[in-house]
Amino acid sequence: MSKATTGHRICCFGDSLVNGVRDGEKGGWPMRLGRRLLGEAKRETTIYNLGIRAETTEGLKARWKFEAELRMVAEFPSLLLFSFGVNDANHAEDRGEETTMRVSPAKSAVNAAEIIGEASKLAPTLWIGPQAVIDGGKSSQEINERLEGLNQIYLETARGFDVPYLDLLGTTLADEIWQRALRRGDGYHPDKTGYDRLADLIWDWNDWQKAVGLID
Template identity: 40%
Template sequence: MRLIAFGDSMVAGAGDPDHLGWIGRALAGRRAVTLYNLGVRRETSGDIAARWRAEAMPRLVDDEPMQIVFSFGANDCHIEDGRPRVAQAQSLKNAHAMLTGAAAIAPVLLVGPPPMADPGVSARLEGLNDTLKALAARLKVPFIDVFRPLAADGLFQAEALAWDGAHPGAAGYQRMADLVRVHPAWTAFTLAD
């Protein structure tokens, strides 16, 4: 099975000294899965929406199933020039376009954004997480909410504060991977190979 992961620096695993991020850790031991980690630092939902199809199509083959994972939001919620980089309504439009477009070619899963160390960004992310969850339910796309358990635990944000204020280290990514890996939606999604 081929699994393409689209997203931002959280998908890319920025800050992870092992360069696995949460997605590499969630797939550990799954040799039959070919992972294409296409997370790009600083990208918003608009940036990902503009590129995902062009990057997915060359990875499609007739003889091997493909799955697509999306995870984004942190960059949408960061303040730039006095306002969030992407308004929540536009984030939802971008998410809708990606999820419906991708679902037409492969099974899709959406992993919600993790919390940030900055309380303002985190509050906006919590709101975006809730609206993404509702959108995914409407579209019948599996959704994994990592925001609340990571926010309650605090390790993810503590590691981010210790490094660059945004990205955790190995333990934070492992905590997120553990939440994803045991989620029934992930199990059903990745065991379809």
């Protein structure tokens, strides 16, 4: 008989960096968290990877609640994880030297507040901030600059709803493991090593460990 303890049902929402694009092991950081919960904490947690490639906050706000409620069962504790922003900051149009964001900072702020505000009423919620793209040429530098602005907006939004927020932008911009993994990937998505690194950063986050009952 298994000695594992039944754990949470965890819904992980976001884009391709949640989904695990270019991950040789498939499943991205949600799969790794689930594996560690079973292997190290002996918790038979159900992890739902609900990342959609190229999705912005516009798409996410239209679907997340319906998908979450389908997976929530009264007998088991639920946890909602969100990570988004890179696609909002990505280039929508290119007019020579000028580019526009796929979702403006103002609209992204409104969408994020709508998503996180409603989620925090539905179930315990954690918010993982956007990760930096490759620290390279003009195009990626511009995306990282936009992400700095969104990250500050998201931080304030999280504080307003009293939702734990893991700020990863500065860490991933400076972290050589992450940046090397992006170079082996496509500049936006890391290879396996990058997802390993991201899972480690989330696993070591106190608010994650509290949410799943690993610490008080």
